[in-house]
Amino acid sequence: MANLGPAHYAPYPVATYDGLLTPPEGKAMLLTEMVDEEVAMREIARVMLTSENATIFPGPQVLYAWSEEAKKKATLIKEMAEVLNAKMIPMYDYRPKYPKIDPEVEINPNHPNLTIWHNDIKAAIFIGVHCHYANVALKIVRSETDCYTVGMCALSGHEDAMATIRDQHAEDVAKFIAIAKEVKQELGK
Amino acid sequence: MTMKNTEMEEKNWSGQTMVSTDYILFEAPRTKHFMTGSEVLKEAMKRCTVDASVSYPITPQSEAAHLIGELWAEGYVGTYFRGENEFGVMSEVAGCAMAGARTVTTTSGPGTLRAMENFPMWSGTRIPCQLILMARGINSPLTIQPDNLEVSFLLETGCMIWYAENVQELFDMSIAAFTVAEMPDVHVPIITAVDGFFVSHTRESVMLPDDNIALKRYDPYAAPLPPIDSEMPPGRFLRDPFVMKSNYISYATHASWQWEVRSAVERSVPYAKHYLEGLVHITGDEDAEIVFVACGTASHQAKEANRELTKMGIKSKVVKLRTIRPFPHKELLEATKSAKHIFVPEFNVVGWLDKEVTQSLYSKSEAKIVGRPRVAGGMSMPVEAILREVFENVDVKKGA
Numbered sequence: 001m002a003n004l005g006p007a008h009y010a011p012y013p014v015a016t017y018d019g020l021l022t023p024p025e026g027k028a029m030l031l032t033e034m035v036d037e038e039v040a041m042r043e044i045a046r047v048m049l050t051s052e053n054a055t056i057f058p059g060p061q062v063l064y065a066w067s068e069e070a071k072k073k074a075t076l077i078k079e080m081a082e083v084l085n086a087k088m089i090p091m092y093d094y095r096p097k098y099p100k101i102d103p104e105v106e107i108n109p110n111h112p113n114l115t116i117w118h119n120d121i122k123a124a125i126f127i128g129v130h131c132h133y134a135n136v137a138l139k140i141v142r143s144e145t146d147c148y149t150v151g152m153c154a155l156s157g158h159e160d161a162m163a164t165i166r167d168q169h170a171e172d173v174a175k176f177i178a179i180a181k182e183v184k185q186e187l188g189k
Numbered sequence: 190m191t192m193k194n195t196e197m198e199e200k201n202w203s204g205q206t207m208v209s210t211d212y213i214l215f216e217a218p219r220t221k222h223f224m225t226g227s228e229v230l231k232e233a234m235k236r237c238t239v240d241a242s243v244s245y246p247i248t249p250q251s252e253a254a255h256l257i258g259e260l261w262a263e264g265y266v267g268t269y270f271r272g273e274n275e276f277g278v279m280s281e282v283a284g285c286a287m288a289g290a291r292t293v294t295t296t297s298g299p300g301t302l303r304a305m306e307n308f309p310m311w312s313g314t315r316i317p318c319q320l321i322l323m324a325r326g327i328n329s330p331l332t333i334q335p336d337n338l339e340v341s342f343l344l345e346t347g348c349m350i351w352y353a354e355n356v357q358e359l360f361d362m363s364i365a366a367f368t369v370a371e372m373p374d375v376h377v378p379i380i381t382a383v384d385g386f387f388v389s390h391t392r393e394s395v396m397l398p399d400d401n402i403a404l405k406r407y408d409p410y411a412a413p414l415p416p417i418d419s420e421m422p423p424g425r426f427l428r429d430p431f432v433m434k435s436n437y438i439s440y441a442t443h444a445s446w447q448w449e450v451r452s453a454v455e456r457s458v459p460y461a462k463h464y465l466e467g468l469v470h471i472t473g474d475e476d477a478e479i480v481f482v483a484c485g486t487a488s489h490q491a492k493e494a495n496r497e498l499t500k501m502g503i504k505s506k507v508v509k510l511r512t513i514r515p516f517p518h519k520e521l522l523e524a525t526k527s528a529k530h531i532f533v534p535e536f537n538v539v540g541w542l543d544k545e546v547t548q549s550l551y552s553k554s555e556a557k558i559v560g561r562p563r564v565a566g567g568m569s570m571p572v573e574a575i576l577r578e579v580f581e582n583v584d585v586k587k588g589a
Binding site: 014015016017021022024060093094095096098109110111113114130131132133135136137139140144155156157159160 | 315372373374376411412413414415420421422434438439441442445446448449451452455456458459
C-alpha cells in the first residue's frame with residue numbers, strides 16, 4: 001500500500017479551499033503555480049518517466065469512437081504510453097463496482113485509490129475522463145495516496161491534480177508527445 | 190446594427206442572432222423601458238435561447254412564470270409545460286437539464302420548500318439550470334409579502350446564489366447566470382434571487398438591448414458529465430449500491446462528490462467577477478467606519494441611509510453583496526477593513542446574512558457587527574429604522 005497523501009483519509013482540504021482554481025486559458029498548473037503550458041508538459045513528462053509504475057488512465061471520451069477527434073486522440077494516447085514507458089489502465093465507465101473492482105484491469109472514479117494502491121502507481125495521467133468524475137477521483141487520490149496525478153483535460157483542467165493542462169485536443173496531445181520524446185532523450189530513458 | 194463581438198451571424202430557432210454574453214451585457218446598444226421585475230425577466234429570458242421552462246404558476250407569486258409561457262407561445266422558448274406542484278416542477282427541470290436543455294423556472298416562498306429535496310439533487314447532478322427566486326416569506330399564517338427567509342434554506346444546497354437589487358440587475362444577472370452556470374468547470378445550478386413584490390411587482394426604468402439578439406445555445410457536450418445516462422451515478426440514484434452500501438469507499442465517494450460540487454461553486458468566482466463586474470459593489474466613503482453590508486433591496490435602503498448620513502457630515506459606506514454562494518469572503522474583508530461598526534439590514538427574522546457576515550469576519554475584523562434592522566412579514570425598511578440603529582450603536586460625536 002502506498003503512503004497516504006497530505007489530506008489523509010478525508011478528501012478535505014480540497015484544492016479550491018486552499019485557494020486554487022483551474023488555470024486560465026493558455027496556462028497550466030503545477031502544484032500551486034500557474035505556468036506556461038510547455039513548462040508543464042516538460043515537467044509532466046519528467047515525472048512520468050522517472051516515477052515507478054507510471055500509468056495512463058484513459059476515460060470513455062477516448063475509449064469509444066464517438067467522434068473523429070476521439071479516434072485521433074486514442075491513437076495518440078497509445079503512442080504517449082509507449083514514449084512514457086507507461087502502463088494503461090482504463091476508466092471505461094463510471095458505475096461503482098461491487099462487491100469489488102478488479103484493480104489490475106480498471107480504475108473507477110468511485111474507488112480510484114484501490115487501483116493506485118494495488119499497482120503501487122506513483123504517477124498517473126487522467127485523460128478522456130468527464131470532468132466531474134475526474135474531479136471526484138482526483139480528490140480521493142489526492143487525499144489517500146502519494147501518486148502524482150496529472151489532469152490532461154479537453155476543457156478547463158483540474159485543480160485537484162498535481163499538474164493540469166487544459167484545452168487538450170489531438171494536436172496538443174501530439175505536441176506533448178514530441179516534448180516527452182525530447183525529455184526522454186535528455187534523461188536517457 | 191454593429192456587432193463587433195460576433196464571429197458569424199448564426200440564428201436561433203426564433204430568428205434571433207446569437208451573440209456572445211459580453212456583447213449582450215456590455216456592448217449592445219440599449220434603450221430605456223419602464224417595467225416590472227416580472228416583465229423584465231420575460232425580456233431577459235427572451236434573449237437567452239432558452240430550451241425549456243417548467244412552471245407551477247401559482248398566484249400570487251409573480252407573473253414571471255406566466256410571462257415565460259407567453260414567450261413559448263411567441264416562439265422564443267423551446268418547450269414550456271406546467272408541473273403538478275413545485276416538487277414536480279423542480280424534478281422536471283432536472284429532467285430537461287439532464288437531457289441537455291437550457292432550462293429555467295421561477296418560484297418563491299413555501300413553494301421553494303415544497304420542492305426542497307430537488308435543489309441539492311440539482312447540484313449533485315451538476316445541471317446548469319436557473320431558478321429565479323422572487324423571495325417572499327415562509328411562515329404560518331401564510332404570507333404573500335416581501336421577506337427573504339427562504340434564502341436561508343437554500344444556502345447549503347450546493348447551488349450558486351446571486352442576489353439582484355433591482356430590475357436592471359435582475360435583467361443582467363439572469364443572462365449572465367446561464368453563462369457562468371454553464372462553464373464546464375462550474376456547471377452547477379444557479380439561483381438568481383430578488384426580493385418579491387419590491388422588485389417583481391414594482392415598475393422601474395431599465396435599459397434593454399434589442400430583442401433581435403440572444404445568447405448562443407447551451408452545448409451539453411462541453412459538460413463535466415455526459416448528458417442523461419441512467420446507468421451511472423448520479424443518474425442511477427436510488428437503485429445503486431453506490432448510494433446504499435455502508436462501507437468506507439462509498440463514504441469516501443460521497444464525501445468527494447460533495448466537495449466537488451462545492452469546488453465547482455468556488456470555480457465560478459473569476460467568471461462572476463467578470464460578468465457582474467465584481468462580487469461586491471461599494472457605495473460611499475472608502476475610509477468610513479460605519480459600514481452597511483446588505484444584499485437585494487436592503488442595500489438600496491442602506492444607500493438611502495448613506496445619503497442621509499452624508500448630509501449630516503457622517504461618513505458611511507454600503508457593501509452590496511452580489512453573490513451569496515460563492516460567498517465573497519475576500520472582497521468583504523477588504524471592503525470592511527476601515528469599519529468599526531458594521532450593520533446588516535435584512536428582510537427576514539432570522540438574520541441569515543448577519544450570520545454569514547459574522548462568520549466570514551470572525552477573528553479577522555475588530556468591527557462590532559450589528560444584525561439590524563431586521564424587518565419581515567411584508568414590513569418595509571424605512572431609512573429612519575436604519576439611522577436609528579446607527580445612532581443607538583455609534584457615538585457619532587466621537588467621530589465615527
